[in-house]
Structures are given as structure tokens and as C-alpha cells.
Amino acid sequence: MGMTLAEKILARASGKDRVAAGEFVVAEVDLAMTHDIFAAQVFDHLVNAGVTQVFDREHTVVVMDHLVPPSTEAAAEQHKRIREHVARFGIDNFYDAGSGICHQLLPERGHVWPGMLVVGTDSHTTTHGALGAAGTGIGTSEMAYVLATGTLWFRVPETIRFDLEGSLGEQVAWKDVILWIAGRFGSDVAQYRSIEFAGPAASQVSVSSRLTISNMAVEIGAKFGMFAPDEVTAEYLAGLESSGVVEGWQQRFAEKRVEADSDASYLALHEVPLEQIGPQVALPSAVERVVPVGDAVGTVIQQAFIGSCTNGRLEDLAAAAAVLEGRQVDPGVRLIVAPASRWVFQEALRQGIIEILADAGASVLPSGCGPCFGGHGGLLAAGERCIGTHNRNFVGRMGSAKAEIFLASPQTVAASAVAGHIADPRELLPRSVRSGAPRRRAREDKSVYTASQPG
Amino acid sequence: MSTQPASQGEPVEIRAGKGGPIKGRAWCFGDGISTDLLSPGQYAVDSLEVRKQHTLESVDPRFAAEVKPGDVVVAGRDFGCGSSRETAPEGLKALGVACVVADSFARLFLRNAVAIGLPVLPCPGASSAFSPGDGIEVDLATGEVRNVGLGVVLRSEPLPESMRKILSAGGMLAVLASGRLGRLGAEDDGSRAGAS
Numbered sequence: 240m241g242m243t244l245a246e247k248i249l250a251r252a253s254g255k256d257r258v259a260a261g262e263f264v265v266a267e268v269d270l271a272m273t274h275d276i277f278a279a280q281v282f283d284h285l286v287n288a289g290v291t292q293v294f295d296r297e298h299t300v301v302v303m304d305h306l307v308p309p310s311t312e313a314a315a316e317q318h319k320r321i322r323e324h325v326a327r328f329g330i331d332n333f334y335d336a337g338s339g340i341c342h343q344l345l346p347e348r349g350h351v352w353p354g355m356l357v358v359g360t361d362s363h364t365t366t367h368g369a370l371g372a373a374g375t376g377i378g379t380s381e382m383a384y385v386l387a388t389g390t391l392w393f394r395v396p397e398t399i400r401f402d403l404e405g406s407l408g409e410q411v412a413w414k415d416v417i418l419w420i421a422g423r424f425g426s427d428v429a430q431y432r433s434i435e436f437a438g439p440a441a442s443q444v445s446v447s448s449r450l451t452i453s454n455m456a457v458e459i460g461a462k463f464g465m466f467a468p469d470e471v472t473a474e475y476l477a478g479l480e481s482s483g484v485v486e487g488w489q490q491r492f493a494e495k496r497v498e499a500d501s502d503a504s505y506l507a508l509h510e511v512p513l514e515q516i517g518p519q520v521a522l523p524s525a526v527e528r529v530v531p532v533g534d535a536v537g538t539v540i541q542q543a544f545i546g547s548c549t550n551g552r553l554e555d556l557a558a559a560a561a562v563l564e565g566r567q568v569d570p571g572v573r574l575i576v577a578p579a580s581r582w583v584f585q586e587a588l589r590q591g592i593i594e595i596l597a598d599a600g601a602s603v604l605p606s607g608c609g610p611c612f613g614g615h616g617g618l619l620a621a622g623e624r625c626i627g628t629h630n631r632n633f634v635g636r637m638g639s640a641k642a643e644i645f646l647a648s649p650q651t652v653a654a655s656a657v658a659g660h661i662a663d664p665r666e667l668l669p670r671s672v673r674s675g676a677p678r679r680r681a682r683e684d685k686s687v688y689t690a691s692q693p694g
Numbered sequence: 695m696s697t698q699p700a701s702q703g704e705p706v707e708i709r710a711g712k713g714g715p716i717k718g719r720a721w722c723f724g725d726g727i728s729t730d731l732l733s734p735g736q737y738a739v740d741s742l743e744v745r746k747q748h749t750l751e752s753v754d755p756r757f758a759a760e761v762k763p764g765d766v767v768v769a770g771r772d773f774g775c776g777s778s779r780e781t782a783p784e785g786l787k788a789l790g791v792a793c794v795v796a797d798s799f800a801r802l803f804l805r806n807a808v809a810i811g812l813p814v815l816p817c818p819g820a821s822s823a824f825s826p827g828d829g830i831e832v833d834l835a836t837g838e839v840r841n842v843g844l845g846v847v848l849r850s851e852p853l854p855e856s857m858r859k860i861l862s863a864g865g866m867l868a869v870l871a872s873g874r875l876g877r878l879g880a881e882d883d884g885s886r887a888g889a890s
Contacts, residue, residue, distance in 0.1 A: 263856050276738050276779070288870055306739065313739045362778040362802055378780035378806035380866040387870055392856060426726070427772045431801050460772070462801055525726055612777070613735035633728040633776060636735070640752035 241500020243398040244465050245433035248373040248497060252356040253393075260397040260504070268294075268385050270350060270372075272359035274341050275303040277379045279317050281360065282324035284383035293328055294389030300332040300341070300350055301325055307336035307607040310615035339580025339606040342366040342454060342548035346446070347580055347688045349485035352476075353468035354495035358385055363548050363630065365456045369449035370475070371468035371497060373433070376457065396431055396462045397506040398499075402438030405513035410664040412558065412648035413448035414550055414628065417455040418519040420511060422529025430460030432506065435499060440513055441466060445685075446475040447554040454549045455630050458526040468496045475687070483690030518664055520626070521646035524634045532651055535661045539571070542619060543656035544627035545649050546577030546604070547611040553686060555628060555649040556587045560595040562653035562664055568600035569659030575617045577604040582688045599657075613637045619644075626655045715833040715840075716793045716813060718766040720824040723753065725770035729803065732774065732782035742781075742788055749785040763790030766830045770796065770821040774803020783807040783814075793832050795820045795839055808857050811865035815839065817850035834858060 242250065242257060250258040252266035271294075273281050278301050285293075293299045301321065309315035318336065325333045334344050342363050345351045353371035357364060360382045367374030377391065385391050401420060407413070420428075434456050436449075444452070449466050456464020466472070476488040485491075518532040545551070545559050556578060568574045576596050578584035584606060587593045593603060604610075610617030611629040618638030619625055625637060625644050632644035647655070650664035657667060731752050737745045750757045767786065773796035774782055783806050786794065793813040797820055807814040815832055817839050824830060829842030837852035852858070863869050 263854065284867055284870075288867065311739065317739055360778055362776065364778075376778035376802050378778055378802070378809050380780060380809040381805070384866045384870050392860075394854070426775060427798060427800075430772070430798065457802075460775075460801060612738075613730070614738065618736075631728075631730070631776060633726075633730040635752045636728075636730045638736075 240504055241502040243433065243499050243503045243505070244371070244435055244467060244497055245373055245396055245398055245463050246503070247499070248354055248356055249393055249395050251354070258395045260395050262395045263392060264395060265390050265392050266356055267390055268358050269355040270298045270300070270345070270357040271382065271385050272300040272302065272341055272345060272357070272361070272364065273382055274301070274305055274359075274361060275307070275318060275321055276305045277360040277382070279320045279324065280379045281382045281386065282321070282328065284380065285328070285386060288383070288387065290387045293330070293386045296329055296331060299330055299386060300334070300345065301330050302334045302338070302341040302344055303336040304334075304340045304606075305608045305612060305614055307605055307609070309336070310609070336607070337581055337605055339582065340548045340551065340608055342450070343552065343579035343583065346370060346450065347582060349479050352491055352495050353472060354497045358382070358391065362457045363454050365461055365464045366450050366454040366548060368453035368456060368463050368465035369446060370472055371465060373463045373465065375462050394431070396433040398433045398435055398503070399429055399507040399509065400435045400437055400505050401509050401511050403436065403440035403444070403511050403513060404438050405440060406443060407513050408517060410650050411517055412650055413444055414451050414648040415519045416511060416513065416516055417452045418521055418529050418646065419516045421455070421459050421521065421527050422519065424459060424509065426458060426525060426527040427460045429456065429464075432461055433463040434461045434465065436464065436466050438511070442469060442471060444471070445554065446471060447552045450552065451549055455526075458630055467498055468492070474685070478685060478687040482687050484688055518648060518651045520651065520661060521632055523643040523645065524632055526630070526632060526646065532647070532661065532663045535645065536663055538624065538645070538661040540626050540645075540655055540660060541572060541623040542617060542625035543568070543572055543574045543652050544577075544610050544617060544625055544629060545652055546575070546579065547608065547627070547629035548579065549630040550628035550649050551577055551579030551583065553583050553586050553592075556583070556592050556596065557590070559649040559653040560592045562650055562667060563599035563601070563657065564595045566599055566657045568656045571659050572656050573617070574599070574601040574656040575604060575610060576601045577609065577616070578606050580606050586686055610637060626652050626661055628652050715831040715838070716766065717829070717831050718764040718792050719762075720766055720768045720826060720828045720830045721757065721761060722821070722824055722826045723750070723767065723769040724821070726772050726775055727753070727769050729774055729776035729779050729782040733779050733785050738779070738781070742784065745781055746785045746788040749789060758789060761789050761791060764792045765790065766832060767791055767794045768796070768820055768824045768830065769794065771798050773799050775800040778802050778806070780806045780810060783810055783812045787812040795830070795832055797821050808853070808860050809866040811861055811863075811868070813861060815850060815853065817848055819848055823848055834861070
């Protein structure tokens with residue numbers, strides 16, 4: 240019997256020829272990330288345990304992204320403690336406040352490679368499955384264990400596969416596809432499982448959109464949510480090398496590349512018929528409460544949010560700008576945009592995207608997680624409604640427990656911001672498309688971070 | 695949905711995974727209790743003393759004030775869905791919750807509960823077998839969950855032995871202090887129960 244992607248990566252990481260689903264292994268971790276909510280506690284645990292160095296400085300990354308810039312005095316104190324720990328432990332891969340969101344920075348700055356076993360103190364660490372890495376979230380005690388020993392226990396998960404078939408319609412985003420999957424199959428379809436996103440249409444999905452899909456794999460319970468490394472992955476890594484971010488991509492790609500065996504065992508295979516999927520909306524207050532946008536059209540909103548580790552990338556901002564160009568946000572709506580990283584912000588500036596968003600009435604936040612986790616920078620009052628591109632709409636997620644959160648694609652959120660209520664982006668075609676002179680094609684943007692840039 | 699236990703009995707004995715069953719009174723909750731409900735993001739930087747007071751406040755504002763050491767949380771499907779925040783099980787543990795029994799758990803919550811030494815047991819059907827305040831006995835070693843008043847016994851798959859060993863050690867920091875994870879892994883019992 241062959242092995243799935245998850246089995247291959249966990250076998251390699253635990254020094255075994257083969258492993259099978261259900262087995263427990265102690266595996267060597269390839270990359271460990273912690274962010275500003277948890278880093279201080281993780282390092283406190285290490286200090287208390289008498290640990291003086293981390294397992295691998297080159298593969299330990301610390302990111303300030305949740306409380307940036309510090310939203311309270313307590314947050315500022317916590318950041319100060321983290322900087323002291325970072326200096327004490329000699330962590331070189333430290334991204335201070337304003338650099339960006341961890342799940343943007345790891346792929347943007349060349350930390351993630353196909354075949355890696357990646358852990359982070361953040362549930363959305365599944366994001367890195369987009370590049371063919373086995374990424375998953377862990378807690379602070381386990382991260383302390385990882386940083387001390389470089390190892391952690393794992394149960395080898397069963398795998399379910401979603402085969403993407405056909406092609407996407409106009410103004411439909413890959414975000415809509417992962418929302419559709421959550422709605423169709425439920426929030427625990429992949430509980431304790433690994434997911435492989437495959438099928439003939441997988442090669443049509445950009446790295447940016449793969450990051451969106453793998454990011455939300457955790458919302459249907461997944462431990463990993465992976466795309467097998469392919470030509471799209473190779474092109475992304477080659478781009479990182481061209482811009483000076485990484486070196487020797489071809490050799491590393493050849494060494495690390497993993498494929499599922501043709502006779503690997505899957506717990507379930509599901510077809511995802513892309514032609515049948517239009518814009519989707521997750522209703523309050525569960526990610527699986529997904530309906531076609533038409534069923535939610537007309538719901539009045541007070542806030543629209545474009546950002547987060549799910550949909551704060553250049554492709555997402557461009558898709559929103561294509562809808563917002565030449566239009567105005569409804570006076571009853573606060574449109575908040577948070578680019579996923581400083582580089583995304585800079586590139587969006589260079590491409591004129593920020594100007595379009597600002598002209599339409601958007602407020603642009605520093606790169607970070609603020610509103611998405613209800614930390615700061617866009618919280619909701621009782622009775623208010625927000626539609627956002629982020630990943631969770633649980634009760635109390637963005638402030639008041641009596642507020643309501645809807646999840647959708649950047650296109651749908653932008654269209655809704657203009658309308659003042661939830662709207663179908665297909666009924667608000669980009670002005671540039673209507674005039675016959677497209678200003679840009681969002682889905683084909685292949686820009687990558689360039690090493691000479693600040694920040 | 696939850697209600698406080700009806701009776702205020704004697705303090706219960708907590709024997710987390712070290713032999714006999716956990717005995718307490720049930721607090722009942724529904725499906726999809728998220729980490730945002732267990733540990734709201736607004737209090738992320740606050741101390742444990744502050745954070746624990748907000749545990750589940752959006753679902754049952756009385757929970758943190760009225761839960762008693764030794765009480766058992768009984769819940770529905772996908773308990774602890776959402777974030778990686780260890781503060782979610784930590785808040786329950788700090789309030790004295792002896793065990794969480796749910797129809798099913800989100801992977802990260804289950805893993806984090808074990809990592810901090812809070813006993814948990816996935817037990818399909820548990821949510822419909824208890825009413826608030828019912829007496830409950832949970833045997834982590836056998837997977838048996840008993841409704842004391844009704845005399846009903848539910849049988850579930852116990853957690854794999856590797857995880858129960860981390861639990862009885864007191865969590866991953868205790869394991870780190872003793873350097874025993876390698877041995878735990880080597881003693882794999884091969885169980886296919888709902889582990890993370």
C-alpha cells in the first residue's frame with residue numbers, strides 16, 4: 240500500500256521508511272513559528288525549564304502580528320518581553336510589528352518549502368500546505384517542547400481528498416470554493432484528518448489562492464490541508480530566487496518534493512464541481528452555515544473587512560479594487576482593509592490598488608491580524624453586522640457577542656461595501672470590464688517579495 | 695445552552711487519569727463551542743485570573759462564577775473549534791473543571807487539553823445523555839461515562855495510551871522536565887481512537 244502526502248512527510252520526519260494512518264510517531268519538526276499572542280509564554284516556559292537555546296535558530300520564526308501596533312499598554316509590555324526573549328535566544332528570523340501576518344511572511348520570505356513539517360502556535364498554520372508542507376497548529380506548551388527538543392508526537396492522520404473539477408466562473412473566487420466545501424461537508428468532515436486538494440483544476444489555482452484554501456482547511460477540522468508541489472509551486476519558488484529571497488530553489492525543490500503514491504489509501508474522495516459554485520456566504524455564527532450569496536443578498540451591514548491570513552494578499556486586494564474602482568462605499572459602512580504584509584501594502588501602492596481602495600472610502604490598517612480575531616482595529620457593537628474575507632464568524636469573534644459576522648470572498652465583500660448590504664459581485668461588474676479595458680487581471684499576478692526591499 | 699448543576703454536593707475527588715473514575719456534576723453545552731467562547735480574544739493579553747472569569751460568558755454568564763472544582767463539562771459536537779489558544783482548556787482547568795466529555799472535539803483543543811493536563815474524553819452521544827446538574831462518572835482508562843442518577847452507561851474509545859500518559863504526567867511541560875516523550879512514543883499502543 241502506498242502513502243499519502245501526510246504519511247510520506249511524517250515517515251521522513253520520524254526517520255521511518257513508512258508509516259500508516261493511526262500510528263503514533265515522534266517526528267523532527269522542520270520549521271517552528273510563534274507569534275506575539277503566545278511567544279512570551281513559550282519562551283517563559285523555556286526559561287523556567289532551564290532551556291538556554293532553541294533546537295534550530297535558522298528554522299525558528301517569531302512574528303509580531305496580532306497586536307500591531309500595540310493596541311494597549313499591556314500589549315506593548317508583552318512585545319517588549321518578546322523582544323528581550325528574541326535577543327536572549329538569538330532568534331534571527333524575527334519579524335517585528337508591521338512586517339506582516341505570520342502566514343503571509345513564512346511563504347513570502349522563503350521559510351516554507353515543500354515536504355516540510357511545520358508547526359506554529361496558530362491554528363491557521365495549515366496555510367503552508369499550499370506549498371506542499373505539512374503545517375499544523377499547536378499550543379504554547381507543545382511549542383516550548385518543540386523549541387527545546389526539535390521533536391513532537393503526532394498521530395499519522397487518515398487523508399481525505401477533494402478533487403477540483405472544471406473551472407471557476409466570473410467573479411467567483413477560490414475562497415468561495417473552500418466556503419462551499421465547508422457548507423457541503425460540514426465543519427468536522429476533516430476532523431483529525433489530512434486533506435489533499437487535487438484533481439485536474441488544482442493546476443489552475445495560484446499559490447495565493449492555495450494559501451487561502453489551505454488556510455481554511457482547519458475550519459473543517461483538518462490537521463493538514465495540502466496541495467502536492469507542482470509546476471505552480473516551482474514557479475513561485477523560482478520567483479523567490481529571482482528576487483533574491485532564496486537560493487538554490489531547484490535543488491531544494493527536487494530534494495523536498497513529495498507526491499502521494501498512486502495506490503495510497505484515502506478515507507474518502509470528494510468531487511468539487513467548480514461550475515456549480517457561485518459566490519458563497521457563511522452566515523453567523525458557524526463557518527459551515529454557507530449559502531449561495533443570493534440567499535443573503537439585502538442583509539444590511541455596518542462593516543466590511545478585507546484582510547487576514549486568509550484573504551489579505553495582493554491578489555485579494557486587486558480583486559476588491561476591481562470591484563471598487565470608480566465606486567463609493569455606502570455611507571453606512573466602514574470598509575477596513577489590512578494588507579497581509581508590508582510588502583503586500585507596498586506592492587499594492589505601486590500598482591495603484593491602495594489608491595483605488597482609499598478613493599472608494601476604505602481605511603487601510605497596518606499589516607496584522609487585529610479585527611479578524613477581535614483584538615482591535617474594527618470591533619463590532621451589539622446588533623452590528625460585518626462581512627469579511629477572514630476565516631471565522633463565531634459568536635464574539637469581533638467584539639460584541641451580539642454582533643453578526645458573515646464570511647465571503649474579496650469580490651463579494653467589496654460589492655457589499657458599495658451596496659450597504661450583502662450583494663452579489665456578479666451584479667456589480669468591474670467598471671474596467673464594462674468599459675472593455677481591463678486595468679489588471681487579478682488572478683494572474685505573480686509578484687513576489689524582493690529581498691532588497693525594507694522590512 | 696447551559697444551566698448550573700442543581701445540587702451543591704460534597705467536594706469531589708479529582709483523580710485525573712490515575713486510576714479510578716472522575717466523579718462530578720454535569721454542566722451541559724451544545725455543539726460548536728468555540729475557543730472564542732471559551733477564551734475571548736479581547737482578553738488574550740490578560741492574566742489567567744482575569745481570563746478565566748470570561749470563560750464561556752457569552753453562552754452562560756454565570757458559568758465562571760458558579761462552576762465548582764470537580765464539575766464536568768458535557769458538550770456536543772466539535773467542542774473547542776477554532777484557535778490554537780491553549781488558554782481555552784487552561785481557563786476550564788483554572789476554574790477547577792475536572793474533565794470535558796463531548797460528542798466530539800476539535801483537534802487542537804483535544805491536543806492542548808492533553809498538553810496542559812486537563813482530562814478530556816470524546817464520547818459520541820454524551821450530550822443527549824445528561825441534563826445540567828446530573829451526577830457523572832468518567833473513567834478515562836476504559837472510556838466509560840456513567841449518568842449516576844439514571845444508571846445509564848455510555849462506552850467510548852479511551853484516549854490512546856500515549857496521550858493518557860502525557861495527561862497523567864501533568865502535561866507536556868512536565869514531560870519536557872522529565873525528558874520522556876521518546877519513551878512515550880516508543881510505547882505506542884497502536885490505538886486508532888480519536889487522537890490528534
